[in-house]
Amino acid sequence: MRGGMRIITMAAAAITGLGVATTAVTAQEYAGRELRVVTFNIQHGYPADRKPCDATTSSCAGPDLDRIAERIRKLNPDVVSLQEVNRDHRFGNCVDMAAELGKKLGMDHRFHRNAYQHPTHKCGAGKNEDTGNAILSKFPITGTGKTDLPKDVPGQDKPRTLVWASFTVDGKPMVAYSLHISHLYQDARIPQLKAALASVAQVNKAHGNAMSVLSGDFNAAVDRADGDQGKITEGKQVVNLVTDAGFTDGWQAAPKHTSQPYTHKADNPTIRIDYVFAGPSFTVTQAGALNTRASDHRPVAVDLRVK
Template sequence: MAKTLFRRAVKTTLIGINLLLVALFLLACLSPYLNPTHWWLIGFTGLIVPYLVLLLIFFLIGWLIAKPVLALLPLVALCVGYRQLNVLFAWHPGSGINKPKKSNDLRVVDWNVQSFNGLSKNKETKKHIREEVAQTVLKLEPDVICMQEFNHASRSGNDADNLSLFTGRFPYYFFSKDYQRNNGEYQSGCIIFSKYPIVDTGRVRYPVAESLIYADIVKGADTIRLFTTHLQSFKFKKGDYNDLEKIRTQDEEALMASKNIFVKMRLAFRRRGVQASLVREALDASPYPTILCGDFNDVPNSFTYFHIKDSWQDAFLKKGFGIGRSFISLAPTLRIDYILADKHFEVRQFDMVDEDLSDHIMLISDLRLRK
């Protein structure tokens, strides 16, 4: 009798947990359709989709073994959320830059270079970060480079003339200069480098933070519009990471830490909702075949990603493999950097390059303009 009651209690508990996971997952499935400017709470669910999927698969397998009829709970949920699954994983084993670039391909590199600060805490190592970043990019022989958190200063020092590291090979560039200080001596923002002529440029300034920039590049007889951007981040400082650790370890100050983190995340979700709409408007207005590279600071299971991507091609999904983590802090599932191309392009190759020189992983893709 006692065993029967125990089994019934365990079964009821497991069903309850499964129903809760299903409810959370279905709520997360609404994330792409609800602008976080107004529905910011939904934005939090997008961050946990990979974990919800793993747990639902675990329950699916468990129910198939123990009680097959209950396997319908996670199975139906996963089927309903197929769009979330489609952007979560890429299924191209052996992917990478495995073939020489063809003359009619455009090799694109995208990288948030973290202001050339690097990951090492050693002062001597940090002195060479700028050169190592440049060498890592240049050896890939890209045609165009998009960078976020790029800084430049006219004075000597570690954060000095970063432009000259690239302009020898890439004489054409457009720099957003979103942040300036010391009468313009120090500049920071997004930048586009090109080895092909740039015939026009433009900038869409966001209400807060940085901007969206573009450069019209002439390659042969074709004009291509290349965008890059850096959307609103959570702006976590060292103290915020300490707060996250307090939450993880259930420190006595965890409640206050949670409030601090929550406020920053809510603000970022709201701002990215506005920025995503501005980006989509600019993409729709482009008169040329168009590519967008950038640090969206948001995962694929988000309004930001779905609204900006729309029907465009995600280079990682087309030619990558795995979950595509591009930000190395906080969690192993954060794919927040993207190369997107419209229907005029064919994605030929894609790879991610991690040289421990930034908290972001570099993206590289060969794109071919369809004729």
């Protein structure tokens, strides 16, 4: 059985009654600490078997955050990275999804928007139908921020953002990142990823070269059931940029897997586009993708051990 802490990437509400050690620990005491990290693109709260509401829909069932929360709870994460999260959106029941998931899971949360459809204020005055990324954490979040990624790149469909949250684990600083880059063209993904990695380096340095995890939907697959070598090459270009920056692909590094690697589409996945990249402070011990249709992506959980 795994001991210690676990990390999953997702947005959440404020934690209550959760303490974190503030006293110093020795390197020997700290080494071996375990964490679980999860990343999950929640498709604006809509299950794979439910068409998301949009301007062309006269009526629809709406999102199902209870189902998403139940799947995350099943993974029992410490930190979660979430993508395609809505806040005050008419097609999302006008709720703050990160806050709602945080409340349901008893986790702290931070959300930052990357785009909003338009300021209709249908959910109330001054509410602009935000969409973005979020971080959920079992540890109280002490800092947060975002980096807006390049918009003026070929094939860019909408604004994209890197979101981060910092917290303390056994007296040591840690930063978790949530990233979602373009699904359209490689010429859009690469500039966005380079900008995100530059920001990661700056934020980590500002936090004393903190332990870090970069997770999210990278829309590039090194593992594909169809064996498309062109697409696999594109996927390797994306992964290599991240590993050249000092991170490790959690799936590739794991000595044990609890599932097949594919994450999209959830009902019959054939590609792996959702990643957890571990910083140099960690050794990867296990990885798996949960078989669920709570979204059109399957969540990925990676277990880490502090070196």
